[in-house]
Every structure is written in C-alpha cells, then in structure tokens.
Amino acid sequence: MKLVDELKKFMNETVNLNQTRIVLLESRVETMKTYLSGSDWGPSISMFLEQGSWAHDTIIRPVDGGEFDADLLVKVRPVDGWSAAQYVKELGRVFRESSRYKHKVQVYDFCVTITYADECKIDIAPLVMNREEQGKLEVCDKREDVFRESRPVEYTDWIRNKNRYSGNNSFRKATRLIKYIRDIKKRFSCQSVLLTTLIGHQIEWWDKDTGAFSDTPTALQTVMARLDDWLQERPEKPEVPNPALNTENFAELWNDTQYANFRNFVHKYRGWIDEAMAAVTREDSIAKWRRVFGDEFAKAELARKSEAMEVATARTFLRAGAAHLDGLVKIVVDYGISVIPAAFRNIPHQQQPRWIPAERIFSNVVISARYGRARSGVRLHPVQNGEALPPRGGLWFDVRIEKVASVPAADCYVRWRITNTGGVAIALKKGRGGFYSPTEGIRRWEPLEFRGVHMAEAFVVRRSDDRLVGISQPFHVVIQ
Known part of the structure; x- marks a missing residue:
C-alpha cells in the first residue's frame, strides 16, 4: 500500500530540512559572502555558487544529533604565483582572523569548514577560473598541492534534468528518502555525491510522464528496484x-568492502519497500514502512504490529544478557543500533574508570572511525557508528570535542575503553573491557577480528590533577 499522504507528512515533518533552518543557513551564507568579499584573502572574487545537496535540493534534516552540510564555491580569478594549497590555506587564515569565525574554523584538503553549534556546517571551497585554459574551472587540493578540474554547473544541470524527467519533483524526493534511510539505519556508507549520482543514473528521458514516477512511494520503489538490479549485475x-567530468570516478569514495555492504543493503531495503507496497491492509503497510523508515514514520498511528513485536523481542533478548550470542549481530544488522538498550553499555567484564570525576564531565566528546586494510595503510574510509563490517582490516578511532576542536594534548590525555562481545571473543578470552593508551597521538588502532557487537569509548583526563573531564558515547563496531 502506497500511503501517499502518510509519506508526504513524514517527509514534511521528519525528512525535509525545515524552513527555519533554511532561512538561517541562507542568512549565514550571505554574512559569510560579505565578510570574504571585504577581506584581504587575495584572489579577486567573480561570484559564489551553491553546490552539493543544497544546490540540488536534496538536503535533509540531520538525524540523531547529526549535522547537515551546505557547500559553497567561491569562483575566483587566478593569482600569479599561487599554488593550489595557497588558496585553501589563505582562505583558512582569513576566517581564523575573524572574531566571528575563529572558533568555528577547520581547514581541510579542498575547503574551509565553518561549524555552528546547531547542527550546521558550511564548507566553502575556492574554485579557480581560467588559470591555464579559458573556461576551465579547478578546485584546489591542499594535500597534494595540485589543481583538479571541476564542472559543478554542468553536474547541477544534470541533476535538474533528471528531476525534470521524473516529474513531480520525484527524483529529489526519492533521493531525500534514500539519504534518510542511510542516515537513520547506519547500515551502509555512501557519500551524498556518489549516492545522488547512482540514483540519477536510474532515470532517463523516456521516463517522463510514465507511471514509474507517478507518486513519491512509486518513485522510491522504482529507483530502488533499478538501483538494486544494476548493483546485482x-x-x-x-x-x-562523474556525469559532467568522465575523468572523475566517484566510486573511489568506496573501498571494496563498503561497496559490497552497500550492494547487500540496497537489495535488502528494496525487498522491504516491495513488501510495504504490496501490503493489503493499512495496519500491515504502516508496520512494513516503519521497518524501512523507523519509528518516526506514521508515529501518530497506534499500529505497530509486525515490527514492534520483533523489536520488543529483540530488546528482551538483549536485556536477558545475550551480549555474547551470535544472534545479537543479526538483530543489530537488521534493526540498527537504536535497538540496543542502555543496559548493554554496562557489560560485566568492563573495567570501571579509575579516575576521580572532575566537577563537570563533558559529554560533547565525539568518536569518529576510519577503516583501513592495514594499520599503516594510506587509503582510509570513514565508517558510521554501528555500520556492519567484515572480520578483516581495522579501524583508526579518533576523538574530537563537538566534532570540531581537537582534544588539547597539552592539558589532557585520552584513554580508550575497548569492549568485545561475541562468543568467539569470549571463548578465546579476548572479550576485553579494559582501558588502553592511544596507538598514535590520541588515535587508537583496533583490528577487526571477531564476530560481535563491540564498543569503543574515549575518556578524556585532565593532566594537572588526573581528573576525568570528558566521556564519549560508545562507538559500536558490528563485525559480521
């Protein structure tokens, strides 16, 4: 059953970025443009271009306290003698010298990021025009110190054409819904530009005015079916x-494991969507759509029949002390880490912190993780909390304050609590739950070996008095 009205309500109330945030974002961008135009950055500014999900109108509301990103390109004329890295470094300097922005700035390889406290990030990147060839645009790679060709206007035009072919704004709606599934389930990694491109490739000019995109649920089913068929082949x-620049391969944003995981979960969610569409009764359809979108879908409805019973069973299973049973992995893979009860954090073999708590314990300590095939590997890929991973390679864990600021190494040190679960780990007496020093700086490397739902936690300790000042939420590592 389509449940068109329920899906429309769900998008308006949960998925779409609300108008208040859009207005605030636009105001901040205008202030940023004014500041940069009057600064001593150096390059002569031609114009500003919206880019990414913001420009394509596929941006969604952040879930679980996450952030939404807005990309802004600043198109500039070349400066004689400047290297690619210089454009980005000088842009960072200009923002760091501002009293308004200096505490919000982070400089990355291609852009400068301004992070606000209300779940909003603005990435601003230099786009150099006509440097060696008339009409050619280039972004600046600070790490490699090279210019790389870019065609943002052509890519945005490609996106808009796909939306026209689908009709009823269906391409954009389906893209937002699939992004929401990605963010709420946390079962696969796929950066937005790659995901949007894959979805766009499932729509052609001959789709215009056909029944395949007659409404939002039908468009979602069509896109997921075509994408699944393409992946299974x-x-x-x-x-x-990149449809606008064939020399750029967006698939490089994945490693082989992440691709295989994406392929598997698209296949699974395609089946769930087909079941929701095929449901005969409204109650059954709501339950099946909730399996796809989570508890926010049709949340005013009392019908929870199918999924609610399964989730309740799963939570009972977990509360019964089943942390080391192999069935736990399947439950978390199917339903996501939201099904894990709070009691799971206190596993008996965990060591308790030995540090005396400070007068205030900060909870804005955030862990991130990047996957690599080897500890010394250079190709690392970001991993989401609770993302299903294979028993090979490993993760580099890092920790920041509010996702932006580094832990002040001169004032504090970090200890990592690594807790293993799963029958194999326990049988081999490797069900660790103790504290470990960082491997490098404040980062910790952990190999992926044993099936289970494992946890990494960061504890920040003040050097001057050995008091505990910060604790992260657990980062769940699901090894299949």
Whole structure:
C-alpha cells in the first residue's frame, strides 16, 4: 500500500530540512559572502555558487544529533604565483582572523569548514577560473598541492534534468528518502555525491510522464528496484563516472568492502519497500514502512504490529544478557543500533574508570572511525557508528570535542575503553573491557577480528590533577 499522504507528512515533518533552518543557513551564507568579499584573502572574487545537496535540493534534516552540510564555491580569478594549497590555506587564515569565525574554523584538503553549534556546517571551497585554459574551472587540493578540474554547473544541470524527467519533483524526493534511510539505519556508507549520482543514473528521458514516477512511494520503489538490479549485475565495485567530468570516478569514495555492504543493503531495503507496497491492509503497510523508515514514520498511528513485536523481542533478548550470542549481530544488522538498550553499555567484564570525576564531565566528546586494510595503510574510509563490517582490516578511532576542536594534548590525555562481545571473543578470552593508551597521538588502532557487537569509548583526563573531564558515547563496531 502506497500511503501517499502518510509519506508526504513524514517527509514534511521528519525528512525535509525545515524552513527555519533554511532561512538561517541562507542568512549565514550571505554574512559569510560579505565578510570574504571585504577581506584581504587575495584572489579577486567573480561570484559564489551553491553546490552539493543544497544546490540540488536534496538536503535533509540531520538525524540523531547529526549535522547537515551546505557547500559553497567561491569562483575566483587566478593569482600569479599561487599554488593550489595557497588558496585553501589563505582562505583558512582569513576566517581564523575573524572574531566571528575563529572558533568555528577547520581547514581541510579542498575547503574551509565553518561549524555552528546547531547542527550546521558550511564548507566553502575556492574554485579557480581560467588559470591555464579559458573556461576551465579547478578546485584546489591542499594535500597534494595540485589543481583538479571541476564542472559543478554542468553536474547541477544534470541533476535538474533528471528531476525534470521524473516529474513531480520525484527524483529529489526519492533521493531525500534514500539519504534518510542511510542516515537513520547506519547500515551502509555512501557519500551524498556518489549516492545522488547512482540514483540519477536510474532515470532517463523516456521516463517522463510514465507511471514509474507517478507518486513519491512509486518513485522510491522504482529507483530502488533499478538501483538494486544494476548493483546485482556488478558483484565487483564498478566505476561511477562523474556525469559532467568522465575523468572523475566517484566510486573511489568506496573501498571494496563498503561497496559490497552497500550492494547487500540496497537489495535488502528494496525487498522491504516491495513488501510495504504490496501490503493489503493499512495496519500491515504502516508496520512494513516503519521497518524501512523507523519509528518516526506514521508515529501518530497506534499500529505497530509486525515490527514492534520483533523489536520488543529483540530488546528482551538483549536485556536477558545475550551480549555474547551470535544472534545479537543479526538483530543489530537488521534493526540498527537504536535497538540496543542502555543496559548493554554496562557489560560485566568492563573495567570501571579509575579516575576521580572532575566537577563537570563533558559529554560533547565525539568518536569518529576510519577503516583501513592495514594499520599503516594510506587509503582510509570513514565508517558510521554501528555500520556492519567484515572480520578483516581495522579501524583508526579518533576523538574530537563537538566534532570540531581537537582534544588539547597539552592539558589532557585520552584513554580508550575497548569492549568485545561475541562468543568467539569470549571463548578465546579476548572479550576485553579494559582501558588502553592511544596507538598514535590520541588515535587508537583496533583490528577487526571477531564476530560481535563491540564498543569503543574515549575518556578524556585532565593532566594537572588526573581528573576525568570528558566521556564519549560508545562507538559500536558490528563485525559480521
């Protein structure tokens, strides 16, 4: 059953970025433009261009306290003698010298990021025009200190054409819904530009005015079915060229494991969507759509029949002390980490912190993780909390304050509590729950070995008096 009205309400209330945030974002961008135009950055500014999900109108509301990103390109004329890195470094300097922005600035490889406290990030990147060839645009790679060709206007035009072909704004709506599934389930990694491109490739000019995109649920079903068919025909990671620049392969944003995981979960969610559409009764359809979108879908409805019973069973299973049973992995893979009860954090073999708590314990300590095939590997890929991973390679864990500021190493040190669960780990007496020093700086490397739902937690300790000042939420590592 389509439940068109329920899906429309769900998008308006939960998925779409609300108008208040859009107005605030636009105001901040205008202030940023004014500041940069009057600064001593150096390059002569031609114009500003919206880019990414913001420009494509596929931006969604952040879930679980996450952030929404807005991308802004600043198109500039070349400066004689400047290297690619210089454009980005000088842009960072200009913002760091501002009393308004200096505490919000982070400089990355291609852009400067301004992070606000209310779940909003604005990435601003230099776009150099006509440097060596008339009409050619280039972004600046600070790490490699090279210019890289970019065609943002052509890519945005490609996106808009796909939306026209689908009709009823269906491409954008389906893209937002699939992004929401990605963010709420946390079962696969796929950066937005790659995901949007894959979805766009499932729509052609001959789709215009056909029944395949007649309404939002039908459009979602069509896109997921076509995407699944395309992926199932490609067991090995394929190329996904930038439709505006064939020399750029967006699939490089994945490693092989992440591609395989994405392929598997698209197949699973395609089946769930088909079941929701095929449901005969409204009650059954709501339950099946909730399996796809989570508890926010049709939340005013009392019908929870199918999924609610399964989730209740899963939570009972977990509360019964089943942390080391293999069935736990399947439950978390199917339903996400939201099904894990709070009591799971206190596993008996965990050591308790030995540090005396400070007068205030900060909870804005945030862990991030990047996957690599080897500890010394250079190609690392970001991993989401609770993302299903294979028993090979490993993770580099890092910790920041409010996702922006580094832990002040001169004042504090970090200890990592690593807790293993799962029958194999326990049988081999490797069900750790103790504290460990960082491997490098404040980062910790952990190999992925044993099936289970494991946890990494960061504890920040003040050097001057050995008091505990910060604790992160657990980062769940699900090894299949």
